[in-house]
Amino acid sequence: MLIGEVARRSGVSTRMLRHYDSLGLVRPTGRTVGGYREYSAEDIRRIFHVESLRSLGLSLRDIGRALEDPAFAPAELVGDLIRRTEDRLRREQELLDRLRAVDASSPFGWQEVLRVVELLRGLSSPSAARRQQAVLAPAEDVPVPTELLAEAVLAESDPNVAGALRWALARAGGDGVASLAAGLAAANVETRRRAVLALAEIAGDEATAVLAGALGDPDPAVRGPAALAAGTRGVPAAVPTLVGMVVEGTNDVEAAEVLGALAQDLAAADRITTALGDELAAHPADPAVRIRLTQALVELPAPLAEDLLRRLTHDDDRAVAAIASALVTARSRQ
Structure with a gap:
């Protein structure tokens, strides 16, 4: 079977088939009188093997090793592929979260977009001082998504940064209450406690109602701060x-x-x-x-x-x- 027909039947372009040939990955068994590549049934099966392994994310080099070495053990390579795929998915999820945060700010121009991106980068810094600075930096009249602030305060372990985030949320009014209320359903006690401390600094009936609901929390580390805040109200x-x-x-x-x-x-x-x-x-x-x-x-x-x-x-x-x-x-x- 000539290269053009193989390409049509396999879905692999002639350019890629020639590339496989140059790498020694899939070399056609024969040549026609005119010197054209001629693929046997075994060659075509090898093409499908190559494509199957490519679909798993293997490099062409790894595919060559897998097909040529009878002692090749796939377990380690597959494990490595899993780790690389998990890392890629994590990065893509971070990108998706970042895009959603930008979208939630309803930006009117690139200045607003850049401000939100700058805040996101600051909040993800390993430096507590940098995270705090990102929250307290002048906003330049650019609204910051309260959902972003709420998510950050629920995850923040440094007390100074957490205080800055709670202050920023309180300034934003009651827009972050829903996100903080969701934090009260977390399995992690510390996350629920952070939600209560943030709600305690937000005025309004909505925050008060959520604090009252937290009085039933099974952990005193959550129930106590909720009682102090709700009782004060x-x-x-x-x-x-x-x-x-x-x-x-x-x-x-x-x-x-x-x-x-x-x-x-x-x-x-x-x-x-x-x-x-x-x-x-x-x-x-x-x-x-x-x-x-x-x-x-x-x-x-x-x-x-x-x-x-x-x-x-x-x-x-x-x-x-x-x-x-x-x-x-x-x-x-x-």
Whole structure:
């Protein structure tokens, strides 16, 4: 079979067939009287073998080795191909993410595109200082996609860079809430915690609602910051977690202050007083817990905590009684 017919039947161009011949990869078995290449059935089968291996991403050199060396073991080469393909796919995914970020900014000109690309490059830098600079650099009136900032803050481990990203998100308003809310569904606890910390700095009912939803998170590292932020915004559902933080000694001073602020609302005041009283009754032999609960009571409006504090002045634990007495005395002088 002549080269033109082989090309038509195999789909391999005559130019590529000549290239295979020059490399010694597929050499036609015979020649016509006129000197034209003539391919046998075995030659054509070899062409299809070459094309099959090319479809896997093998180089022509590797294909030659595979076809000529009977001892050639494909496992290592295939493993290498897998790694190279995974690297290529990762790079292409990064490019796709970058293009989507540029598209999300709705650029009106190349200046806007360049600004977003510059930000993307900065945020991917291994240097924390460079990432922070990318966030804080003058925006030149170019809007930055809030989705990009939200994704960055969910992945950022450096506290200074994370703070800059949260600041930038807060300036952008509530546009990043949806992306941060998605972060609360992550399996990684740290990602969920970062989402809560960012939401805490965004004003508005939407962010408050998402923070309230985070109160049900199974991990206290997420639930605690959510309770502090939601409680500060007047969400009564934060009370159980805040009381639990006082009991556990986790940010207990901040939790007590937020409980005091919530107690300004009479609807929540009785609930808070009852919860603190129940915890005092539940920990009769734990002085450290009782001291923290006693100190939390002083944050509440005077009429609410007065009875509990006076009872605690006679507590069996001397330290608790002394603290309660001091607090009662201090309040009576106000």
